[in-house]
Amino acid sequence: MIIFYDIPSNLPVKAWSPSTWKTRYLLNLKGLPYRTEWVEYPDIAGLLKSFALPPTEPDDPLLPYTLPAIYDPKTKRAVAESAVIAAYLDDEYPETPAVIPKETRAFHAAFQYAFRATVQSAIAPLFLPRQLPCLTPASQPYFRCTREQMFGAKMEDICPPSKWAMQWAEIERAFGVVAGWLDGASDGRVTFLGGATSALSHADLSIAGWLLWMQFVVGKESEEWKAVERWHGGRWRNLLDVLEPYFDHSR
Structure with missing residues (x-):
């Protein structure tokens, strides 16, 4: 089961972020099994660094590390940034609908x-x-x-x-x-x-x-x-x- 890292809110729909919703929609569209781990804003950089991932926004000195990110236990890979995640899932799960051919x-x-x-x-x-x-x-x-x-x-x-x-x-x-x-x-x-x-x-x-x-x-x-x-x-x-x-x- 893929682990999907998202940012919580206190809204009725806990998932709120426009960036992470791209990946949530994607996982649902592809029908891939996943579970969410909620990450507070101050913990995002530490999470991505723990996977040895490069900055998702390397030109932004203020917010170099952002979500979404996933961890795929099938390949033992962590992937961050919504377009990179989409391309990865298209390649790794070709039987699912491709969103970035x-x-x-x-x-x-x-x-x-x-x-x-x-x-x-x-x-x-x-x-x-x-x-x-x-x-x-x-x-x-x-x-x-x-x-x-x-x-x-x-x-x-x-x-x-x-x-x-x-x-x-x-x-x-x-x-x-x-x-x-x-x-x-x-x-x-x-x-x-x-x-x-x-x-x-x-x-x-x-x-x-x-x-x-x-x-x-x-x-x-x-x-x-x-x-x-x-x-x-x-x-x-x-x-x-x-x-x-x-x-x-x-x-």
Whole structure:
């Protein structure tokens, strides 16, 4: 059974991280047996170093070690970073659905770079401060300290409520850019590569992970989330609907 390392929260759905949800979705999609070990933020670097893994973000001096990570007892290998994990599981378990076929790996790397610059950079100022009280007491001080260093401001000043409307507009604009990338999909609704649920890609899982984070923080019944569901013809609601069979957070 694969060990999956995730970050806990005090939300009803304990699994919250947009990055780790990519791998949780992946394991569920592939139908691979796994169990979760929860790792608090201050313990992530020590965990990955114990496996002699290199930094997942080598160019980031503030947060060089991040989750997700897995340990596969079949091969006695630890693997970190969601795209690296996806490629590893595609190669090691070829009988399962592939999400980053080898011929698309350069393409997926380019997508991740562009998605981070376009969408993640728009989401972070609004959602990182609102995520803080959702974390466990063991992780909150570390999260606050590192994110305040990241933005050069107190957590409460990164995006105060007076700026929420402006930042929501920026997030919607950023997702509109991604919607433009996706308009070539054959069904015009969801997927980045195959245009069908049988061809879900790591790009799809990445987008869904960030959407879930937004949903968890603001609440599924909030007016904020209902607005997101209406964006771009309901594309993002449709993506989460397609992935609903793989929304297993119980393990």
